[in-house]
Amino acid sequence: DAGVTQSPTHLIKTRGQQVTLRCSPKSGHDTVSWYQQALGQGPQFIFQYYEEEERQRGNFPDRFSGHQFPNYSSELNVNALLLGDSALYLCASSLGLAVADTQYFGPGTRLTVL
Amino acid sequence: LAKTTQPISMDSYEGQEVNITCSHNNIATNDYITWYQQFPSQGPRFIIQGYKTKVTNEVASLFIPADRKSSTLSLPRVSLSDTAVYYCLVGGPNDYKLSFGAGTTVTVRA
Numbered sequence: 001d002a003g004v005t006q007s008p009t010h011l012i013k014t015r016g017q018q019v020t021l022r023c024s025p026k027s028g029h030d031t032v033s034w035y036q037q038a039l040g041q042g043p044q045f046i047f048q049y050y051e052e053e054e055r056q057r058g059n060f061p062d063r064f065s066g067h068q069f070p071n072y073s074s075e076l077n078v079n080a081l082l083l084g085d086s087a088l089y090l091c092a093s094s095l096g097l098a099v100a101d102t103q104y105f106g107p108g109t110r111l112t113v114l
Numbered sequence: 115l116a117k118t119t120q121p122i123s124m125d126s127y128e129g130q131e132v133n134i135t136c137s138h139n140n141i142a143t144n145d146y147i148t149w150y151q152q153f154p155s156q157g158p159r160f161i162i163q164g165y166k167t168k169v170t171n172e173v174a175s176l177f178i179p180a181d182r183k184s185s186t187l188s189l190p191r192v193s194l195s196d197t198a199v200y201y202c203l204v205g206g207p208n209d210y211k212l213s214f215g216a217g218t219t220v221t222v223r224a
Binding site for chain 1: 148150155156157158159160163199201203205206207208209210211212213215216217
């Protein structure tokens with residue numbers, strides 16, 4: 001049973017560019033959440049998708065957007081990249097939307113903005 | 115979400131037991147306590163979850179006193195591979211935004 005997968009593993013972009021990160025949830029999971037983790041900090045919640053809709057959102061600007069497809073996979077898009085967007089982007093899947101529902105994390109995508 | 119407080123770092127040696135205490139004074143009645151482990155450049159991994167008293171699995175034990183205002187994650191006989199950041203999270207069925215603090219960096223030495 002494949003766990004959560006993310007692509008690409010690493011990505012280098014320049015300021016002002018746009019990026020798309022992809023996530024496939026653990027088999028049977030219908031909820032996908034995205035997190036940003038800066039170096040030395042804990043993951044910060046970006047948003048959560050369920051039934052192809054954004055259900056919850058953290059304190060991130062509209063430059064961060066996402067999508068969930070009918071097969072539950074998801075994309076994270078970031079427009080007008082800033083140097084501060086450099087981070088590890090984590091995708092997590094679960095069977096429910098609540099904090100108490102166990103989150104299964106992928107290995108992450110390391111984004112570097114130059 | 116209940117605010118949590120845990121030590122920034124802890125050092126230990128191989129074979130010892132490591133206990134990490136998390137304070138959550140404003141825990142709500144319906145809240146669960148969940149611990150995640152994260153290795154460098156990897157996503158966090160669920161370790162254990164509990165509501166009250168004691169929970170044990172093949173990896174760790176979680177001790178929760180009757181007032182539930184704190185909890186202790188116990189890692190028995192740690193090895194070098196247990197070096198990681200450990201996060202304590204508290205939330206219930208109506209909390210939807212998982213909030214990670216800085217966590218506790220546990221360093222196990224030979």
